[in-house]
Amino acid sequence: MLTLITGPDAFLVRGAIERIRGKYDLDGLNTSVYDARPNNFDELVAAVSTPGFFGSGRVVIINDLMTRSSKGSSGDDDEETTEKVSAVDWPRFFGAIQRENMAILADRGLRAVPAAVKKAMPKDAEIVEGEPPRGSDLMNWLKERATASRSRIADKDARFLAELLCPGNWTSRPNNPAYDHPPDLELFANEIEKLALAAFPGAIEQSHIVEMTMAGQADRLFSLIDAVMAADGSNAITELSSATTNGDDAGRISAQLFQQIELIAALAAAGRMDPTDAGRRLGLSNPNRMLAISKSLRKFRGEPRDLLLGALEIERQFKSGVLRQPADQIYALVNRALSLSGRTREGGT
Numbered sequence: 001m002l003t004l005i006t007g008p009d010a011f012l013v014r015g016a017i018e019r020i021r022g023k024y025d026l027d028g029l030n031t032s033v034y035d036a037r038p039n040n041f042d043e044l045v046a047a048v049s050t051p052g053f054f055g056s057g058r059v060v061i062i063n064d065l066m067t068r069s070s071k072g073s074s075g076d077d078d079e080e081t082t083e084k085v086s087a088v089d090w091p092r093f094f095g096a097i098q099r100e101n102m103a104i105l106a107d108r109g110l111r112a113v114p115a116a117v118k119k120a121m122p123k124d125a126e127i128v129e130g131e132p133p134r135g136s137d138l139m140n141w142l143k144e145r146a147t148a149s150r151s152r153i154a155d156k157d158a159r160f161l162a163e164l165l166c167p168g169n170w171t172s173r174p175n176n177p178a179y180d181h182p183p184d185l186e187l188f189a190n191e192i193e194k195l196a197l198a199a200f201p202g203a204i205e206q207s208h209i210v211e212m213t214m215a216g217q218a219d220r221l222f223s224l225i226d227a228v229m230a231a232d233g234s235n236a237i238t239e240l241s242s243a244t245t246n247g248d249d250a251g252r253i254s255a256q257l258f259q260q261i262e263l264i265a266a267l268a269a270a271g272r273m274d275p276t277d278a279g280r281r282l283g284l285s286n287p288n289r290m291l292a293i294s295k296s297l298r299k300f301r302g303e304p305r306d307l308l309l310g311a312l313e314i315e316r317q318f319k320s321g322v323l324r325q326p327a328d329q330i331y332a333l334v335n336r337a338l339s340l341s342g343r344t345r346e347g348g349t
Contacts, residue, residue: 002097002125004066004117007108011185012130017061017106024102025059032058036065041088048103049096057100065093066107066117090120132183135171138162145189146204151196153204160206164213165191166288181276181288225260228337230299236334251326257333261304261311263293268304302340310336 005016025031030052034044044062052058068088097103105117113127133141139158146153153161162170166183174180191213195204198212224239240253263282267290270278275294279287297304314332317323323332 001099001102002094002122003102003104003128004113004121004125005104005106005128005130006066006110006112007130008111008182009130009132009185010108011189012132013106013108016128016130017104020102020104021059021061024057030056030058031061033061033063035063036068038068041093045093045096048093048101049098051098051100057098057102059102059104061104061106063106064109065105066114067109088116090117094120094122132185134169134173134183138170138183141185142188142192145192146196149193149196151192151199151202151204153192153195157204157206157209161188161191161195161209161213164209167291169288181291184287225257225296226299228334236338240330240334254326254329254333257330258311258315260293260296261307261333261337263290264297264300265304265308267293267297300337300340302337306340307337310340 003016003020005013007013021028021031032047034040034047036044044060044065047058047060047062050058065088108130111131112129113121132138139155139162142158142161143153162183165187166181169181170183173182192204195208195212199205199208224236227235227239266282267273267275267278270281273281275290276287279290282290284290300307311333314323314329314336317332318326318329323329
């Protein structure tokens with residue numbers, strides 16, 4: 001028996017693996033997990049061809065074997081775009097699978113099974129795609145997760161959370177796959193569990209999302225950051241005053257500003273790399289956040305590297321006692337960014 005599981009969502013891929021493993025090997029004693037490498041193909045063939053104890057079936061999970069027959073992780077199953085990165089003898093591999101065994105090929109980096117694999121795989125093989133839900137399906141998924149976490153969330157609040165965590169891409173896939181940044185269900189699931197705990201015993205509401213979600217905290221500073229990057233001193237100070245008046249802690253604001261400056265400098269250093277890809281390489285829990293960072297970067301008239309060095313100096317001054325309060329850090333950061341853009345705070349008011 002054979003099941004092929006593709007991504008792009010890691011949460012769905014892991015869930016599919018666990019469901020299948022639980023069906024054929026509930027206690028996990030007859031399950032083996034392998035990562036495909038260029039030099040272990042014979043080992044993988046031996047694994048799927050070896051029966052379990054006392055003639056029982058085994059579950060053999062192999063990660064990223066299909067990726068070795070794909071040009072990349074785009075999920076394109078067009079035969080003309082498929083490149084043999086390393087030789088995989090698919091007829092030999094599929095022919096070696098014992099009838100009693102369950103072989104699971106899991107490739108979260110692929111959106112579709114490559115053409116070469118489709119041609120060689122048995123007709124009774126099952127394909128499971130880890131495409132995350134979007135639009136109304138995502139809303140239903142969020143409400144189900146909230147219910148499972150002993151809470152609930154209204155449609156309007158679920159939409160607010162979806163737009164916050166996956167701006168512009170949670171409703172539907174764009175026509176150009178290169179610009180598709182699908183919802184990260186693991187991120188959504190973690191946020192729902194956290195918000196359910198914060199809202200207990202009531203429902204998850206927008207106020208909880210804004211207060212508890214890091215993306216929400218950063219979102220409240222986008223207007224301030226945009227004003228700073230555009231060298232709009234008047235609006236920068238207005239937004240800063242509004243943030244402190246609304247109860248935002250000065251220490252948290254300064255921490256967010258430092259993080260934004262770090263991300264702006266990192267994205268500038270990445271050159272023409274896609275912002276979301278840069279976010280993934282940086283290990284951000286929400287890589288889509290870099291889309292907003294890229295907008296701020298385009299507005300900045302100075303050198304991001306100089307802005308980062310200035311932020312490091314301000315942090316040094318704060319730790320050495322030259323700057324006494326977090327609010328002093330914030331105003332110093334604002335002035336530094338404005339001066340690098342060619343306008344001081346006084347000149348922008």
